[in-house]
Amino acid sequence: MIDTKKYIFTSDRLGFRNWTSTDIDKMHEINSDEEVMEFFPGIPTKQQTIEFVERMKKQFEDIGFCYFAVDILEDNEFIGFIGLSIQTFEADFTPCIDIGWRIKSSEWNKGLATEGAKKCIDYALNDLKFEKIYSIAPKINTKSEHIMTKIGMKKQYEFEHSLLTNNDQLKNCVLYKTETK
Ligand SMILES: CC(C)(COP(=O)(O)OP(=O)(O)OC[C@H]1O[C@@H](n2cnc3c(N)ncnc32)[C@H](O)[C@@H]1OP(=O)(O)O)[C@@H](O)C(=O)NCCC(=O)NCCS
Structure with missing residues (x-):
């Protein structure tokens, strides 16, 4: 039986929720995977992962959205995050x-990021009433x-990321945007 009550919202296969301390070790494991972190400046330390989880948890409590912790509904397995910040x-x-x-x-x-991101955009525009959402990635x-x-x-333009100016691999980024109209 799927316990959807603990989720803020769900998609077909995924549940989106606020963070708990039990996510820290699993998120640290994800953050320690070099393949996952290929396009980031470094591998986060355990302390940085703890701070990330605490920051997201507080952000949700304060303003009602964050990079949500995501579970597979079928078995409640935590698989990472998709969300808004x-x-x-x-x-x-x-x-x-x-x-x-x-x-x-x-x-x-498996199409999970696409499914989850579509649902988050839907939640952001229709429930949170945001007018536009951006997304950024190294080129x-x-x-x-x-x-x-x-x-x-929709792609807006390419830009040099002000926090990555010393990183030749990552500094060139793409900016995407969605709008209600
Ligand atoms: C980016 C990420 C979230 C995608 O998750 P995912 O669940 O595998 O995504 P989906 O299954 O929904 O879609 C994957 C799509 O990428 C495509 N793809 C796979 N490798 C690719 C590549 N090297 N270049 C472009 N597209 C690629 C797949 O074919 C698929 O597209 P399709 O459905 O049109 O065939 C996941 O790879 C990840 O966590 N990466 C590390 C963290 C990261 O880079 N975050 C973004 C920081 S800007």
Whole structure:
């Protein structure tokens, strides 16, 4: 029996919820996978993962959205995050709300990120009443960019990420956006 009560919202296969301390070890395991972190500047420490989980949990409590913890509904297995956050790094389009995703590699290529991201966009536009949502990825993360196109976001432009100027591999980023109208 699927316990949907513990979820803020669900999609066909996924449940979206706030974070708990029991997610920390599993998120740290995901963050420690070099394949998952291929397009990030480094592998987060356990302390950084703890701080991330605490920050997301508080953000949800304070403003009602975060990069949601995501479970597979069938077996309640935690697989990572898909959701909404606030970006404040220096750029023409910030501060803004963005959509982001990170899923454990054993679950890749089953359509889960696409399904979950579509549901989050739907929740953001229809329930939270946001007018627009952005998504950002290093240009070389073609898989992430492909998810953006698959969920109907439109490419705006390419830009140099102000926090990654010293990283030649990652500094060139793509900006995507969705709008209600
Ligand atoms: C990006 C990520 C969330 C995608 O998750 P996923 O559940 O495997 O995504 P889906 O199964 O919904 O879709 C995968 C799509 O990418 C395609 N794909 C696979 N490898 C690809 C590549 N190297 N380049 C472009 N597309 C690729 C698949 O063919 C599929 O598209 P299709 O349905 O049109 O065939 C997952 O790979 C991940 O967690 N990556 C690490 C974290 C990350 O990079 N986050 C984004 C930071 S900007």
